[in-house]
Amino acid sequence: MLSKRIIPCLDVKDGRTVKGVNFVDLRDAGDPVELAAQYAQQGADELVFLDITATHERRKTMIEMVKSVARQLNIPFTIGGGITEIADAEALLNAGADKISINSAAVRNPKLIEELAKAFGVQFVVLAVDTKYVDGKNMVHLNGGRLITELETETWIKQAEDLGAGEILLTSMDHDGTKAGFDCGLLGKINEMINIPIIASGGAGSMDHFTEVFQKANVDAALAASVFHYGEILIPDLKQELKSNNIPVRL
C-alpha cells in the first residue's frame, strides 16, 4: 500500500531557512542543507524548499544550494520559488531536484504547466496554490497571500490538472501559521475532484492534526514547517502515532 507522506517544508531566504507566521514576521531557523539531511535521517519522506522571496523580488532559486542538497539527500525533494520559464526548471532538474513547484507564474501563464509537463513529465510539475476564503468563495492568492486573483481555487486546480500538473500543494492562508489544524473541508473537497496527488499545507500544530487530515480529507501527503523546525513534533513520533491510527506510513 502506498504510504502517506510527511513533508517538512523549508522556506529559504538568502540561503537560510525561515518561517513566518502568516507569511509575514520572518524568523531564522537554520541552514537548509543541514536541516534537510537531519530530516532525511529522521524519516521525512520528502522535502520541499520554497524560496519565499523569489516571487516578488524576482530572484532565481539558488542552484548551488540545490546541488548540495542533492549530494547529501537520499530522499526526493521539490524546489519552488521564482520559476517562470522552462530554462529555470531545467537548471533545477540538472542540479538534482526531483520536482519543481510553480505558483504565480502558472497563474499568469497557465500554458507554462503544459510546457513543463511536456518537457519533463507530469511527475516533475507540482502546482502550489495559496487559497483564502473571501466573501463565501475560495480564492487563489499570489505573492505569499498578499495579492488576490480572480480565480476560484476549485476551478484553477481542475484546470491545472487538465494542463498537466502532476501534484497539487494546497496551502490554506486562513489556516497557515495558526497551528489550529489543516483545512480538512476544502482539502477533502479538492481531493474528490482530482486524480493526482494532493499535499495538505497550512495549520499543522499537533500530531492529531495530521491524523485528522489523513482520515478526513484522505490527502496523499501533509506538509508543515515550524512544528518540525522547532522540534515541537518529532517525525519518528508522528509516524508512530499515525501508524497506531492505521494510517499507512514508512517507518
Add this chain to the structure above:
Amino acid sequence: MIGIVNYGAGNIFSLTAALDRLMVGYGMVNTENDLEKYSHIIIPGVGHAGAAMEKLKSTGLVDAIKKLTKPVLGICVGMQLITAHSEEGDADLLNVVPVKTRKFDKLLNIKIPHMGWNAVAHENNPLFLGVEDNAQFYFVHSYFIEYNPTFDIAAASYGLKFSAAIQKDNFYGVQFHPEKSGKAGEQILTNFSNLSL
C-alpha cells in the same frame, strides 16, 4: 566500476550523487567501446519510454547493450526499456525481458502517477541482499511492468500487483528510484555494484 549509459533521458545528478555517497566508482558510457571499460552497467531513465527508446537508438548502442553479459541494471524508465513493449507511445523496446510495460488504469480507483513510498515484497535475490522484506522504496511512474512470475524478483501493489524489480540472466531492472529510496535504496545500489556473474 559502474558505467552509466549516457543517452540523455533524464537527469543523472541524483544517481551519481548516490554513488558518490556510497563511494562506488562510475563513469559515462557514450560509445560501444565505453561499454568494455566497466564491470557493471546502469541504464537510467526518466520521462517518456517511447522517447527514451528513440534517444537510446540514436546512440547506436542498442545491439551492444543487448549482447552484454556483465550485470546490467535498468532504473525506472531504464527498466522499462529492457522489456518488450510499452503502451507509452506504443513503443517496441529492447526485448531483453519478454514482458510488457502497461499504463495504470484510473478505473482501479488510483491516482496517477503512482508517486511515493510503497512496500516491496522480494524473493531471495542477491540484488535485495540485506533489504528487509516489505521495505519501502520511492516510486514515480504512470506505466508499470506486468507481473510475470518467471522474471519477477520483487513485487508491489498499486491497484494491482506489478513488478517492482525483474531479472533475466545478467539483466536487472527496478521500477523504483534506489537513489531516492533512503537506506534501502542505497543497499540496492551497493548490492548491484557487488554482483558477480
